[in-house]
Amino acid sequence: MKKRAVAASVSTLLALSTGLAVASPAGAATKQVINLITWVNPPAVTVLKKINAEFEKANPGYTVNYQTTADVSGGYATMQQTAVQGGTADIMGTFPFQPLPFNMSQNNLTPTQLWAVHNVFAPLNGQPWVKNFNPSVLSGDMYKGKLYGLVTGVYQQGVFYNKAIFAKYHLVPPKTYNGLIHTAQVLAAHHVTPFFDGLQNVGPLYLMFITNPLMQDIWMPKVGNVNTALWTNKTKWTDPAFIKVMVRERAIMKYLEPNFTGVPWQAMPGAFANGKAAMLLDGSWDLASVAQANPHMKMGYFPLPGSNNPKLNQSLLQPDLTFVVLNNSPHKAAALKWLDFFASPKIYAQYVDATGISPSRVGGAYSSAASRALGPWFGKGVMLDRIFPQLPGSGSYYVQPKNWWQLQLEMYQGKYTPQKVASMYQSAWQQVVK
Amino acid sequence: MASLYRGRDRVQLYIGMLPGLLLYVLFGVVPSVATAVISVTNYSGIPGLPVNFIGLQNYVQAFVLDSTGIVGAIRDTLVFAVSVTVVQNVAALGMAHLFTRRYPGRAVFRSLVFMPAALGVTVIGLTWALILNPSGGPAASLLALWGGSSAFLGSNRFALPLVIFVQIWASLGFTTIVYLAGMNTVPGELYEAAKIDGASSWVIFRRITFPMIAPSTTVNVLLAAVGSLNTYDLIYVLTDGLYHTNTLGMYMFNTAFEGSSNLGLAATINMVEFAITLAVALTLQKVLRKREEVL
Numbered sequence: 001m002k003k004r005a006v007a008a009s010v011s012t013l014l015a016l017s018t019g020l021a022v023a024s025p026a027g028a029a030t031k032q033v034i035n036l037i038t039w040v041n042p043p044a045v046t047v048l049k050k051i052n053a054e055f056e057k058a059n060p061g062y063t064v065n066y067q068t069t070a071d072v073s074g075g076y077a078t079m080q081q082t083a084v085q086g087g088t089a090d091i092m093g094t095f096p097f098q099p100l101p102f103n104m105s106q107n108n109l110t111p112t113q114l115w116a117v118h119n120v121f122a123p124l125n126g127q128p129w130v131k132n133f134n135p136s137v138l139s140g141d142m143y144k145g146k147l148y149g150l151v152t153g154v155y156q157q158g159v160f161y162n163k164a165i166f167a168k169y170h171l172v173p174p175k176t177y178n179g180l181i182h183t184a185q186v187l188a189a190h191h192v193t194p195f196f197d198g199l200q201n202v203g204p205l206y207l208m209f210i211t212n213p214l215m216q217d218i219w220m221p222k223v224g225n226v227n228t229a230l231w232t233n234k235t236k237w238t239d240p241a242f243i244k245v246m247v248r249e250r251a252i253m254k255y256l257e258p259n260f261t262g263v264p265w266q267a268m269p270g271a272f273a274n275g276k277a278a279m280l281l282d283g284s285w286d287l288a289s290v291a292q293a294n295p296h297m298k299m300g301y302f303p304l305p306g307s308n309n310p311k312l313n314q315s316l317l318q319p320d321l322t323f324v325v326l327n328n329s330p331h332k333a334a335a336l337k338w339l340d341f342f343a344s345p346k347i348y349a350q351y352v353d354a355t356g357i358s359p360s361r362v363g364g365a366y367s368s369a370a371s372r373a374l375g376p377w378f379g380k381g382v383m384l385d386r387i388f389p390q391l392p393g394s395g396s397y398y399v400q401p402k403n404w405w406q407l408q409l410e411m412y413q414g415k416y417t418p419q420k421v422a423s424m425y426q427s428a429w430q431q432v433v434k
Numbered sequence: 435m436a437s438l439y440r441g442r443d444r445v446q447l448y449i450g451m452l453p454g455l456l457l458y459v460l461f462g463v464v465p466s467v468a469t470a471v472i473s474v475t476n477y478s479g480i481p482g483l484p485v486n487f488i489g490l491q492n493y494v495q496a497f498v499l500d501s502t503g504i505v506g507a508i509r510d511t512l513v514f515a516v517s518v519t520v521v522q523n524v525a526a527l528g529m530a531h532l533f534t535r536r537y538p539g540r541a542v543f544r545s546l547v548f549m550p551a552a553l554g555v556t557v558i559g560l561t562w563a564l565i566l567n568p569s570g571g572p573a574a575s576l577l578a579l580w581g582g583s584s585a586f587l588g589s590n591r592f593a594l595p596l597v598i599f600v601q602i603w604a605s606l607g608f609t610t611i612v613y614l615a616g617m618n619t620v621p622g623e624l625y626e627a628a629k630i631d632g633a634s635s636w637v638i639f640r641r642i643t644f645p646m647i648a649p650s651t652t653v654n655v656l657l658a659a660v661g662s663l664n665t666y667d668l669i670y671v672l673t674d675g676l677y678h679t680n681t682l683g684m685y686m687f688n689t690a691f692e693g694s695s696n697l698g699l700a701a702t703i704n705m706v707e708f709a710i711t712l713a714v715a716l717t718l719q720k721v722l723r724k725r726e727e728v729l
Contacts, residue, residue: 077691077692078691081479081690081691081695084479084480084481085479085481106476106478106694106695106696107495107694107696109694109695110694111691111694111695114478114480114694114695115480115695118480118482118483119482120480120481198569199588200563200567200587200588201674203674203676204676257569258568258583259568259569259574259583259584259585259586259588259589260585260588261585261588261589261677262566262567262568262569262584262585262586262587262588262589263567263568263569263585263588264563264567267567267569271569276569328481392694393692393694393695393696394689394694394696394699395495395499395500396500397500397502397503398502400503402675402676402688402692403503406676410590413590428500431499431500
């Protein structure tokens with residue numbers, strides 16, 4: 001009896017498995033799946049979905065499985081770690097990994113840097129699209145002569161302003177630090193919130209829209225490449241120029257919207273588009289969302305002036321989404337095919353126009369909301385990696401990225417003076433550079 | 435005491451236990467031992483990269499070379515765990531006591547209190563993040579009626595209390611149900627005798643109800659303490675460990691995934707978390723079991 005029952009069960013299982021095998025469409029076996037992962041930047045996600053659909057249409061044998069996480073921190077970091085260890089992605093979105101620290105160790109390399117120097121990414125040298133892209137932008141993803149990523153472009157950091165509000169109070173885009181403070185004072189006197197910035201979810205990191213330009217305009221003229229100068233001990237965090245940066249940073253932060261530390265970054269474009277503040281401190285990646293939230297709004301751009309010498313006040317460029325192909329990808333050829341498709345002129349133009357990114361591809365005509373708002377500044381400025389050093393992922397506590405920015409916030413909140421913060425950074429930094 | 439199972443019965447018993455035991459070893463014991471091993475290595479999670487034994491270097495890094503992070507994380511963890519355990523249990527006791535009485539709408543109230551237990555952590559986190567949005571969220575509007583304002587989850591002062599509140603809100607239903615089940619097992623004669631003796635409601639609760647539900651207290655206190663010592667998911671959704679909410683779980687997660695690929699150091703932080711949890715759990719178990727033995 002028992003034997004019969006066992007035999008019946010085995011037969012059923014066999015029949016089921018055979019049935020399933022027969023039921024599988026023959027075409028599915030030949031269809032190549034490309035797994036693509038990125039974090040969510042709404043306009044980028046929308047246009048990438050469209051591009052994927054066009055890729056599938058142009059290449060019937062391929063399917064793109066596109067997955068995202070809510071933001072670039074936590075969840076995406078976990079997704080990346082899984083992809084690297086488990087081979088669950090073929091193409092992975094990252095940020096360019098340069099500049100690398102001068103003395104590389106596991107403690108002071110970010111995960112992306114660690115992966116780059118340990119051959120986790122497939123070299124892309126010789127791919128047909130490479131010659132069409134700006135080498136200086138691609139250099140952000142090069143190590144020992146090997147190119148590891150397609151840098152999709154650079155975003156502009158700075159101040160986006162509501163032209164209608166500026167006109168109402170007879171204001172013009174300021175070109176000096178004193179002019180900026182005067183502008184903020186005029187707006188505040190009329191009960192208009194001068195600046196909008198949201199720190200929730202991303203944390204104090206978004207103070208970078210104030211700190212970075214101040215560092216560029218005040219510290220860089222004195223020491224040149226700040227990143228290199230810090231690594232080579234040519235300058236210190238206790239440099240009076242950096243203390244001046246923090247003093248001015250604190251002065252500007254007084255004009256941010258109330259309770260900005262609790263405002264989610266996702267709320268920034270909508271709030272600015274709806275007139276909750278006259279100026280938005282942000283990157284140009286959010287301009288597409290601003291335009292979507294209020295298509296009739298007229299906005300302009302100016303680099304946040306950190307010094308009182310207009311010639312020193314430059315716009316900041318931040319390389320953004322970069323596609324890398326994982327070395328353990330089971331579909332490497334398909335992934336390279338997708339990259340080639342993405343880099344083709346018409347497809348890439350769609351991406352640039354939808355996201356507002358300044359193109360890394362040489363030539364071409366673009367008409368994004370960002371290009372109109374940025375005007376002559378579009379794609380022009382100083383690369384961020386010359387100003388702000390890559391902070392170590394672990395080890396010295398106060399110079400780890402999250403803690404570095406947290407101290408900036410605590411300085412503003414009065415817990416520490418700029419001088420104290422500078423000395424805390426310097427003592428932590430000494431452990432990193434020794 | 436002689437064993438109830440002998441010979442073939444005993445073999446069948448062990449065979450029956452085997453699948454569960456294997457699962458426990460595979461998903462419980464192996465990862466735990468692996469974490470302990472990883473904590474003395476420089477494991478980075480990069481395929482093909484050699485993993486080296488580095489002794490106690492990660493522990494030295496965490497406690498000697500740069501103790502700011504771990505000291506802060508231990509402080510935040512203890513504040514979080516003690517607050518959650520105490521307030522959650524006191525509130526749940528009160529709720530359960532209320533639910534033993536009969537009044538109109540009792541079933542609705544019970545459902546409302548238990549409802550968060552059916553929601554996922556992400557849903558709870560996002561819901562409260564929206565409620566506590568200082569730019570137009572309902573909590574901000576409410577506070578504005580009294581002329582106040584706050585950054586809520588972005589405030590160094592209020593972020594941790596708010597995270598504690600949300601954690602308690604999320605777990606209160608389950609804790610209440612456990613207490614309620616305990617209260618329903620207390621023999622009615624004890625209450626009747628106390629009432630005849632003229633005992634007040636407070637005396638009845640203190641002298642009869644609370645001692646008689648000792649097993650429920652043990653379960654609830656242990657679950658709340660161990661759970662809150664290991665919490666990171668809710669904090670991750672609400673504050674990402676910022677604004678003094680960087681508990682050990684959060685610190686470990688950030689070290690492993692966000693800032694670096696230093697999985698060895700992350701495993702070290704996990705071992706510290708494990709040691710604290712073990713010490714707290716064993717102490718609580720000893721103390722609470724003594725109360726049960728009196729029954």
